[in-house]
Amino acid sequence: MGKIFVFTLAALLAGSAAVGVASAKAADAAEDVQKLTNDSRVFRIDPSVQVRVVRFHNRYGIDLTGHLYLPGDFSADKKYAALAVCGPFGAVKEQVSGLYAQEMARRGYVALAFDPSFTGESGGSVRDVASPEINTEDFSAAVDFLSVQDCVDQKRIGVIGICGWGGMAINAAAMDTRIKATVASTMYDMTRVTANGYFDSADSADARFEMKKALNAQRTADYKKGGYEPAGGVPDTLPKDAPDFVKDYYAYYKTKRGYHARSVNSNAGWNKTSSLPFVTMPILAYAGEIRSAVLLVHGEKAHSRYFSEDAYKQLTGGNKELFIVPGANHTDLYDQMDKIPFKKISAFFADNLK
Template sequence: MENKETRTFRIDPSIEMKPVHFKNRFGIELAGHLYLPEGYAAKKNAAIIAAGPFGAVKEQAAGLYAQQFASMGFVSLAFDPSFGGESGGEVRSTASPDIFTEDYSAAVDYVGLLDCVDRERIGAVGICGLSGMAITAAGTDTRIKAVATLSMYDMSRDMSRGHMDYYTGEQRMKIKQYLSEQRWRDAESGTYALGNHEIGFDEAGNPLTAAMEIPEELPEGADPVFTAFFQYYAKRARHPRAVNFVSSWTATMPVSFWNFPLMTNIKEVSPRPILLIAGENAHSRYYSEDAYAAAQEPKELVIVPGADHVDLYDNFEKIPFDKLEAFFKNHL
């Protein structure tokens, strides 16, 4: 059993946490932390499932949210997606839009079988890059009665089109050629090399494919986005099982996200509600705004004044927990 001290946020001693395991329909065993509100055993409770950010583990932001939801009276589950954290799956440090979406439905299977949960009152939360998977799961899995996202990243769009969709057709072809050649190298070596999953370009127009070099300290002149990520993943919430600022993703991992776009079924979440929350100053804000435009009613977009992308990971002064509590208590 894992020591609770590995969690990277303040522990609420009034909330019971139980390490749990369950399998998805691919047979991969997933690891989670189940957070239980006071008096949970005496009634059937609503439940909320949380995961993310992309490359994070349940001991980081997802656990913080799950613990907070439990303090509101919800049975809450934070889990490690397949191939990462304490969850199973080989190869490690890889990802799949399909399997990560399935992981949400597997979590619904698990909590819905608990004696203390009302299976007609289950919601889902996606943080950062797991937002697209939470919405995609809800589009098909009608057991998810409400879905909320924080600092959304659409990972399929991000990897295949670049930030703000800046990739040109020529750049996209260069990335596809690189990924295809990398598959040959992996096949020949029998291993899976690490690489850059958000591929940029150098001044000569060549793809920047090397795995991230993780600095011990924040580089001088670092841009605000990198600074915010560094301060969270490398400093105050660093966790050895996370990918972010600890290791890197497998180099060919983007192939799955190029092949399979997320949230193509977002309109089919309706008539169940969607709540999208983004920071006013977040570089990722456009993902939430575009998802809001694509979704059907009932839907709500909340822009948090003065907040950046990472503020919604763990900044209690910026995260609108009152809005989340009202949303889930109204719809579950």
């Protein structure tokens, strides 16, 4: 059985072991709520916001680790709207998702920033593997966890996905009717860019065949050696002709601004063969069937802007919105507090998590 815990509010605030359970099943696997030690978050910490280390599991039995952020005026007598936050693709909770979660907690939400399966401090025996299905499931697992907490109103749960996890968040919202509102910030559709290349420049059956042939040859080589070849993260040194967006990634993942020792992008990158399922499993196929609210946020100057613009065209209903941030590039929405439209995001959740 996978691990889960449910805490009482008094135990949470004390940072002690969980002493309350929501069901007999949860009682069988109660875990500790831990204070955050060895803090390695890369963003400026707001001491008014409380944070705890939490652990939960997805339906594949993979243990996930998150940081649960609570408002500074947290009260055991209240039920809060809650948010599950993840991304960017190849980042960890000590980077962008933690910043978003902290800010949303500062604005009155319970917010869970978590490491996806196979990355960071989360479980999975193989490391640095991405999966369109499992990573979508990770969002729903975070909703599972939030929905049984004493401090959360389970009818007011939303998700925030950043970069590649923006696409996963939309996919989760298409599947999980418990998600009442979704924000996708500086979104990538990882299945589209993997299958078609940037701006669909390699969108052909022949191009995909050659890619699949090379990746399957890599599978054979990996199995033979008993390990997985990394694709390489953001380069340690930039070539002179590097595109601007690669320079932007470097400026975040490879400098003091955002480097983290557990981040896939800051280090060796994803396993090469992680790309295979992304070629044939498009994650936005049912985006048009989402009945809950969706806000897409993207930078005006972001190379990735077309992902949000095209995703918005797929969405239906009067509660969908595309918000373009003037002058912002892709990574500005990672950590630039003067660019990330938190006022807009907070108002969106206030309107849709009533």
